[in-house]
Amino acid sequence: xxxxxxxxxxAFPGTSGPLPSVGRELPLEPAFGGVYGTRMLSRPLFVPDxxxxxxxxxxxxxIDLVASLPDRLFGGDxxxxxxxxxxxxxxxxxxxxVAADARTPLYARPDLYHDGTGFxxxxxxxxxxxxGVDWAAINDAYLRLPDFGRFAAEHDLRHVDIGExxxxxxxxxxxxxxxxxxxxxxxxxxxxxxxxxxxxxxxFVEHMADRGIDIRITHIADLVxxxxxxxxxxxxxxxxxxxxxxxxxxxxxxxxxxxxxVLRAQDKGSVxxxxxxxxxxxxxxxxxxLVSQLHDDGRLSAEEAAAVDRILPWTRRLTPALLPRCRADxxxxxxxxxxxxxxxxxTAGWEVTDAxxxxxxxxxxxxxxxxxxxxxxxxxxxxxxxxxxxxxPVWGVFxxxxxxxxxxxxxxxxxxxxxxxxxxxxxxxxxxxxxxxQ
Numbered sequence: 001x002x003x004x005x006x007x008x009x010x011a012f013p014g015t016s017g018p019l020p021s022v023g024r025e026l027p028l029e030p031a032f033g034g035v036y037g038t039r040m041l042s043r044p045l046f047v048p049d050x051x052x053x054x055x056x057x058x059x060x061x062x063i064d065l066v067a068s069l070p071d072r073l074f075g076g077d078x079x080x081x082x083x084x085x086x087x088x089x090x091x092x093x094x095x096x097x098v099a100a101d102a103r104t105p106l107y108a109r110p111d112l113y114h115d116g117t118g119f120x121x122x123x124x125x126x127x128x129x130x131x132g133v134d135w136a137a138i139n140d141a142y143l144r145l146p147d148f149g150r151f152a153a154e155h156d157l158r159h160v161d162i163g164e165x166x167x168x169x170x171x172x173x174x175x176x177x178x179x180x181x182x183x184x185x186x187x188x189x190x191x192x193x194x195x196x197x198x199x200x201x202x203x204f205v206e207h208m209a210d211r212g213i214d215i216r217i218t219h220i221a222d223l224v225x226x227x228x229x230x231x232x233x234x235x236x237x238x239x240x241x242x243x244x245x246x247x248x249x250x251x252x253x254x255x256x257x258x259x260x261x262v263l264r265a266q267d268k269g270s271v272x273x274x275x276x277x278x279x280x281x282x283x284x285x286x287x288x289x290l291v292s293q294l295h296d297d298g299r300l301s302a303e304e305a306a307a308v309d310r311i312l313p314w315t316r317r318l319t320p321a322l323l324p325r326c327r328a329d330x331x332x333x334x335x336x337x338x339x340x341x342x343x344x345x346x347t348a349g350w351e352v353t354d355a356x357x358x359x360x361x362x363x364x365x366x367x368x369x370x371x372x373x374x375x376x377x378x379x380x381x382x383x384x385x386x387x388x389x390x391x392x393p394v395w396g397v398f399x400x401x402x403x404x405x406x407x408x409x410x411x412x413x414x415x416x417x418x419x420x421x422x423x424x425x426x427x428x429x430x431x432x433x434x435x436x437x438q
Contacts, residue, residue, distance in 0.1 A: 001381065004046040004155050004434050009381060009388075011151065023429060026141035031203040032134055034178070041411055041429035042383050044142055045393060047114070048436035049158065054310075055119035056397055056404035059110050061307035063124065063399065065294070066287040072299070073290065078281070084317075085286040085338055086368025090250050094277040104128075104275035105401035108167065108282065109408065112311075112395045113377035119395065120375040121311050123336070124288065127279035128242045131200075132396050132408030134207035136161040140432035156431040162398055162406035167211040169400050173272055174238045183211045183238035184232065188220040188262075190244040190252055201243070221258045230265050239272045240265075246280035247339060286338040289315045313373035318364050326371055330357045338368040343367045350374065379414050390414045395431070407431045 023040040026033075074080035082092040107124040112119045140147045151157070167182075172185035185208075187201055189361040199219070203214045216232040220240075229236040240262050249255045265271040281287065292315040294300055295308040316322055318335065326333060330349035337345040347360040379390035396408030409429040416426075 002046060002048065004157070004332070004432075007155065007382070008043065008046065008151065009383075021277040022335045023142075026138065027144050028141045029134075029137045029203070030207060031199070031206045032137040035203050036428055039140070039427050041391065041409075041427045044138070044429055045380060045409055045431045046155075046157070047431055047433055049433035051118065052397070052407070052433055053404055055112065056399055058307040058311040059108075059118075059121065059397060059399050060106075061195075061304060061329075062288070062291060062312055063106060063108060063110075063126075063282060064177075064283050065291045065300070065304060065308070066124070069287060069290055070278040072294065076276075081287075082281065084290070085281070085284050087281070087284070087339075088250070091246050091277075091280065094246060095281050096250065097277070103278055104163065104273075105169070105173065107279070107400055109396045109398045113375045114395060115376055116378035116392070118310060119397075120313055122372075122394070123285055123289070124283050125396070126282040127245070128275040128400075129245055131362065132398075133162060133166055133176060135203045135428075135430060136163050136406065137203075137207060138428070139432065142430070142432075145296060152432065153233075153420055155434050157434055159430065159432050160406040162408075163202060163207050163211045165398065165400055165402070165405035166400060167208065167213050169405075170213055170239060173274060175176075177238045177270065182214070184235060185213060185239040185241050186223060186232050187215050187217050187241050187243050188223065189218075190220050190255060190258065191248050192220060197243075220244075220262070221254070223258075223261060225261050225265070226349055228265075228268060229270050230261060235355075237271060239274050240308045241274050246277050249277070250371045280339070284338050285336055286317050286368060286371075288312060288372075289317045289370045292316065313375050315370055315372045318361070319373050320365065322371065323361060326361055327354075327358070330354065333371050333375055333376045335360055335364055336370050336372060337364075338370060345369075348374075380411070392416075392428070393429070 023042040023044065026040060028037050068077045070076050070081050078096045079092055082095060107128060107130070108124060108133060109130045110124045111120060111122045136159070143152060170183055170185060171180065177183070187205070201217045205217060208215050216235060216237065218232045223240070224231045230240065231237065262271065262273050266273045288407060289369045291308065292312055295305055300308065333349045335347040335349070347357070349357055352360065366423065380390050382386050382391050391411040391413050393409050393411045396410070398405035398407065407430070410426045411429055412426045
C-alpha cells in the first residue's frame with residue numbers, strides 16, 4: 001500500500017468520516033452518472049506519477065515493437081504477419097489496405113495489473129472504439145467535493161484529463177481538413193447492438209462537448225454524401241470515428257458498401273477516417289507473443305529489452321510443441337484468444353482442473369490463442385459498509401501519439417475470478433497521481 005492510500009484510509013476511517021464511501025455518491029455529469037453511477041467504487045486509487053509515466057513509456061516501446069514486426073520478422077510483409085497471427089483473409093485485406101504513410105496515429109489503451117512493484121501488461125487495446133474515453137468525469141466529480149479537494153491539495157494529487165487529450169488528438173488528426181479548427185466528428189457504429197451502447201455514446205458526446213468537440217452519433221449506413229462532403233443530419237463532418245471492431249466489420253455482409261463513401265471522402269481529403277484497421281493487428285495478442293519471443297531470443301536492443309522486462313509477461317502463441325509446458329505449468333498460465341475483448345474465451349489455468357485445462361488447450365489449438373504467464377495483481381483496500389474489502393483493479397492506461405493520456409480503472413472483488421468485466425460484477429473508479437521523492 002502506498003503512502004497516499006495509507007493517508008486516505010487513515011484520514012477517513014470507517015463510515016463516520018467525511019469521505020469513506022463518496023465514490024458511490026459523486027456529483028457526476030448527468031449522462032455519465034446515468035450509465036455508470038450505480039457501479040462506482042467507494043474510493044479512487046493513487047499511484048506515484050513517475051511509476052505510471054514509466055509504464056506508459058514502456059508501453060509505447062512495446063507498441064513500437066509490435067509495429068516493427070513486419071520488418072523484423074517478415075521482410076516488411078504485413079500479410080505474412082497476419083498469416084502468422086491467424087487473421088482471416090478479409091480481415092487481412094482490411095488491415096493491410098492502408099498505406100504506411102496513411103495509418104492513423106497511435107490511439108491505444110492497454111490493460112495492466114500492478115503487481116505491487118510495477119505495472120505488467122495483460123493485453124493491448126488499440127483503435128478508435130476504446131471504452132473509458134469519458135473517464136475524467138470521475139476525477140472531476142471527486143475534485144468538486146470540498147473534503148476531497150483539501151486532501152488532493154495536501155498531497156498534490158493530479159490527473160491527466162482523457163477528454164482533453166482526445167480533443168488534442170482529434171484536432172491534430174483533423175487539421176488537414178479543418179486547418180486546425182475544432183472538428184465535427186461522426187461517431188459511427190455498425191453493430192446490430194448499437195442501441196445497447198447508445199447511452200454510453202451520449203455520455204461521451206456530452207463529455208467532449210465541454211471540451212470543444214462536436215460529436216454526432218450515427219450508424220455508418222446513415223452518413224450522407226453531398227457536395228463532396230459527408231453529412232450527419234445535415235451537418236458536414238470532418239472525422240468519421242469508427243466505433244466498431246475489425247471483427248464486427250467482417251461479420252456484417254454490407255459493411256464494405258457502407259464504408260465506401262467514407263473511404264471516397266478520405267481519398268478526396270474532405271474527411272479523416274479514424275481509425276485505420278491496422279490497429280486491429282496491434283491489439284492482437286499474438287503480436288505480444290512475437291515481441292516476447294524476440295526478447296527471449298536476444299534480438300532486441302538493451303533499451304527495448306529493459307522495457308519488455310519491466311512490462312511484458314512471458315507470452316507465446318499456443319502450438320502443439322508448447323503443450324508439455326502448458327500442462328506442467330497450468331497454475332502459472334492463462335489461455336487467451338488472439339483477438340476479442342471483455343475476457344471472452346479466456347481460461348485461467350489456476351481456476352480449472354487438469355481435465356478442464358486439457359480440454360481448453362485442445363479446443364484452442366483449432367484457433368488462434370496465446371498462453372501468458374500469470375500476473376498476480378496487488379489488491380486495493382476499499383471502505384465497504386462498516387469495514388473494508390479487497391478489490392483487484394485493472395488499469396487501462398491510455399497512450400496516444402502525443403504520449404500518456406490518462407487512466408481507466410475497472411475493479412472486481414478479489415474472489416470474483418481472473419476476468420474483470422461486467423459479468424463478474426466489476427465496478428469503476430479513477431486514479432490520481434502524486435509526486436514521489438523516492
